[in-house]
Amino acid sequence: MITEEDLAQQFNVIIEHTHPSLWQLLRHCYVKVINPHFYLRGACIKANISYAQYIGIYCPDRIISDVIAQKNLLREVAEYLGLVEVVCLNANNLVRDRLSNLKDIYPHLWLDLLWIVTQEPEN
Template sequence: MITEEDLAQQFATIVEHTHPSAWEVIRHCYVKVINPQFTYLHPTYFHKRYVSIYCPEKLMAAVLTQKNLLREVAQYLGLIEVVCLNATNLVRDPMSQLKRTHPQLWLDLLWILSTKHEN
């Protein structure tokens, strides 16, 4: 079975090679494939995987303009949707539990927010 990390890499590679303008935007973002599991509904119930793109605030509008194209790539890989999240807000939110619950993701988001990029 293909892992979420493999799917995220495949997604990024396809976008890079087939849609260079979209790649120029999302290469500054953190792309993750999510496989939600809802055990409270049924222990073996799995929802389909989707792409989550964590964007610096100043790139959010540019990513959203590419969303339909990104959704097509995701569907080609068998993923159901593309969700764009504001990484700046997630990291700066004083009520967020992200640092405690998902420290690696929190560090990855800090990394994309600290790198220089152009619109």
């Protein structure tokens, strides 16, 4: 069985080999395959999207607009892997949100996001 981590790795490899300029942006982001079935346990629409996985790209402030500009290309690669959508999220906002419980519920994700937002841009 292909895991979500394997799908995210395959997504990154395809982008790295086929679109190197886009890879220069994505390598500063955290890419994760998200399975909404886990998050929508009590929702009525659960049966309709139980296998609809998508790519979440957590980007720092400085490059999120550049990544969003390439969203159609990212969506094509995601569809090639059987994923339904690409969602770009601002990692800076998630880390700084005082009301978020991300640090308590998903500490590893929170640390990864903290890492990408504190990295200096390369020139």
